Amino acid sequence: MANRKERWILLFADFLAISLAWTVYYTLRVRSGWIDLSVEPDFWTPMIFVYLFWAIVFFMVGLYRSWYAASRFDEIALLFKSTLMGCLFLFFVIFVDDQGQNVAVSSRLLIAIYWGILFSFVSVGRLAFRSVQRRMLIAGIGAHNTIIVGSPSKSRELYNEVVKYPALGYRVVGFAGVDNRKAGAYKGLKVFGIVDDLHKIIEKHDIREVLIALDSSDHDRLLEIIRRCNSHKVGLKIMPDLYDIISGQARTNQIYGFPLIEISPELMRPWEESLKRLLDISVSLAVLALGLPLWVLIATIIKLESPGPVLYKQERVGKDGERFNIVKFRSMREDAEKAGPQWAGKKDPRVTQVGKILRKLHLDEIPQMWNVLLGHMSLVGPRPERPMFVEKLSREIPMYPRRLKVRPGITGWAQVKHKYDETIEDVKKKVQYDLFYIENMSLRMDTKIILSTIYHMLLGRGR
Numbered sequence: 001m002a003n004r005k006e007r008w009i010l011l012f013a014d015f016l017a018i019s020l021a022w023t024v025y026y027t028l029r030v031r032s033g034w035i036d037l038s039v040e041p042d043f044w045t046p047m048i049f050v051y052l053f054w055a056i057v058f059f060m061v062g063l064y065r066s067w068y069a070a071s072r073f074d075e076i077a078l079l080f081k082s083t084l085m086g087c088l089f090l091f092f093v094i095f096v097d098d099q100g101q102n103v104a105v106s107s108r109l110l111i112a113i114y115w116g117i118l119f120s121f122v123s124v125g126r127l128a129f130r131s132v133q134r135r136m137l138i139a140g141i142g143a144h145n146t147i148i149v150g151s152p153s154k155s156r157e158l159y160n161e162v163v164k165y166p167a168l169g170y171r172v173v174g175f176a177g178v179d180n181r182k183a184g185a186y187k188g189l190k191v192f193g194i195v196d197d198l199h200k201i202i203e204k205h206d207i208r209e210v211l212i213a214l215d216s217s218d219h220d221r222l223l224e225i226i227r228r229c230n231s232h233k234v235g236l237k238i239m240p241d242l243y244d245i246i247s248g249q250a251r252t253n254q255i256y257g258f259p260l261i262e263i264s265p266e267l268m269r270p271w272e273e274s275l276k277r278l279l280d281i282s283v284s285l286a287v288l289a290l291g292l293p294l295w296v297l298i299a300t301i302i303k304l305e306s307p308g309p310v311l312y313k314q315e316r317v318g319k320d321g322e323r324f325n326i327v328k329f330r331s332m333r334e335d336a337e338k339a340g341p342q343w344a345g346k347k348d349p350r351v352t353q354v355g356k357i358l359r360k361l362h363l364d365e366i367p368q369m370w371n372v373l374l375g376h377m378s379l380v381g382p383r384p385e386r387p388m389f390v391e392k393l394s395r396e397i398p399m400y401p402r403r404l405k406v407r408p409g410i411t412g413w414a415q416v417k418h419k420y421d422e423t424i425e426d427v428k429k430k431v432q433y434d435l436f437y438i439e440n441m442s443l444r445m446d447t448k449i450i451l452s453t454i455y456h457m458l459l460g461r462g463r
Contacts, residue, residue, distance in 0.1 A: 003066045009129065010064060011055070017125040018054050021118040022047045029110065050090075054118075057086045062270025072130050076123055083122070087115040134167050143171035144235075145206050149195065149225055150213025151178055156186050158213040158239050173205055178214070178221050195221065198228040212238040212263070223398050226263060230401035231321050236263035267406060268441045275443060280378050284369040295366060298329060298358070305354045308334030311367055316384035319407045324376040326384060327367040331355025362457050368410050380446040381409025382434040393427060403434050406441070413437035413445070416452040 026043055029035055058064055061082045063075070091111045136142050146162075148155045155175050162170050175191045176198060185191065192201045201207065210229055214222055222238070229236055237260045268276065288295075299310040312330040315323055332350045351359065358364040371377040377384065382403040385393070393400045414433035418426070437445065 006066060006133075007064050010126070013125045013129055014054070014058065014122060015051060017121040018051050018118065019047060021114070021121040022050055024117050024121075025114045028113065053090070054083075054086065057082055060271040060274040065270055072127065075126065075130070079123060079126065080119060083115060083119045087111055087118070090114075137169040138166045140166070140171065143169045144208035146170040146172045146209040146211060147174055147176055147192070147201060147205070147207050148172060148211045148213055149176045149178070149198070152186075154213035154215070158211055159186065159189075161239070162211065170209055170211065172211075173207075174201075176201055178218075195224055195228060198225065199231070202229070202232050202234060207232075207234055209235045209237070211260075212236065214238065227394070227398060227401055230404060233320065237261060238263060267438060272441075272443050276378065276446065277375075279443075279446075280372050283379060284372040287366065287369050288373070291366070298363060298366075301354055302330055302352075306333060306352050315387060316408070317387055317390045317404065318376050318384055319404060321404055322376070323387065324371065324374075324384075326377075327370055329358055329364040329367055331358050331364045362411075362453070365410050372410065376407070378407040378409045380412055380449050381407050382412050382437065383415065383430075384408035393431075396424065397428055397431055399435060400431055402438060403431070406438055411449060411453040413449055416449055416456060 174189050177194045302310050312328045313325045316326045414430035417433050418430050
């Protein structure tokens with residue numbers, strides 16, 4: 001909720017700054033008499049389109065993501081780069097030499113003037129907002145409920161450091177231990193439980209930040225804490241040991257001189273994430289529309305071969321644990337799961353003759369383009385799994401819930417690098433590929449996966 005309010009305030013502040021910048025630029029260019037124009041350009045229509053342009057640019061580069069307790073310098077630096085690149089784009093689209101006008105000033109100078117005005121106004125607006133936000137955080141307004149997880153001594157040490165920097169916005173409400181050892185209250189704050197209770201603690205106390213107070217060598221407990229927090233929208237940060245900082249084993253984010261390591265940070269650059277979603281929508285619409293005659297033919301053949309519905313729907317778990325119904329062309333007999341849910345084998349007898357062809361060419365996945373269009377899935381990502389398997393695998397495979405941090409995909413790195421799931425060992429191997437993809441997400445990697453998938457389809461290397 002706080003992030004949403006911050007985004008709306010920033011949108012309004014930027015609207016005022018961008019509109020004011022346009023007004024000053026228009027006055028200078030049109031009203032000042034500096035430039036001789038035979039026809040006076042319109043004021044309102046260009047201003048609306050210019051604002052929409054900048055709003056889209058700022059969204060794509062990540063200027064509307066939460067900069068909560070982050071560096072103001074980094075924000076202004078990103079604003080500098082995005083406005084500079086945006087103005088260069090506008091130079092070729094809008095700010096060109098006026099045909100038929102007696103323009104004494106070059107378009108290059110005009111675009112430089114507009115960029116300077118825009119950058120100055122938006123920067124001042126954002127710095128003013130951040131200054132007010134910082135003062136509010138110091139006063140305790142808008143701070144995030146925070147819990148510290150770790151051993152008693154480490155947790156208290158971290159708490160003593162955190163309270164020195166109220167502008168970080170961490171309102172520590174209590175502690176959680178790593179085992180059943182009893183630890184008393186500290187400075188009026190209670191110990192709510194242990195790591196096993198994190199799910200209940202986060203929900204009950206509306207926790208938004210989890211600070212981890214462990215030794216860097218305590219890998220198993222760290223993985224367990226991350227696993228239990230993965231299903232919640234919480235920030236995870238750990239204070240590194242000095243040895244980690246000196247040896248370069250950890251990249252720290254220092255704010256007000258307070259070093260923290262962010263665990264599970266932003267997975268994709270905001271502009272890449274926006275473009276990825278745009279590509280998802282464009283490709284899914286094109287495939288569904290242009291291939292409609294083929295999809296109707298496939299549906300007819302499925303219906304003629306075996307009784308039952310043409311489409312197969314099944315509940316799956318998506319991003320952040322959201323449940324949705326995946327849609328596929330039915331490739332198995334109607335009673336395929338009368339014995340209960342199970343993974344499909346490579347030569348599964350439940351698969352129909354038409355289903356074998358569809359699976360070999362991956363055409364049974366085509367209806368999932370509808371899931372992509374609705375935003376449940378992406379073209380590329382970890383395959384969505386069924387709820388019962390997610391619960392089972394989350395218990396058996398460390399870091400498995402990490403897959404739920406991104407939209408599941410029709411195809412993925414695991415699909416092009418490993419065979420179809422038949423055993424728990426296959427799943428474990430594919431989880432390794434999924435985690436590699438998540439940590440290296442980019443449009444470049446998505447393109448590589450899509451091309452590999454097309455290659456497999458053309459060679460008939462399906463299931």
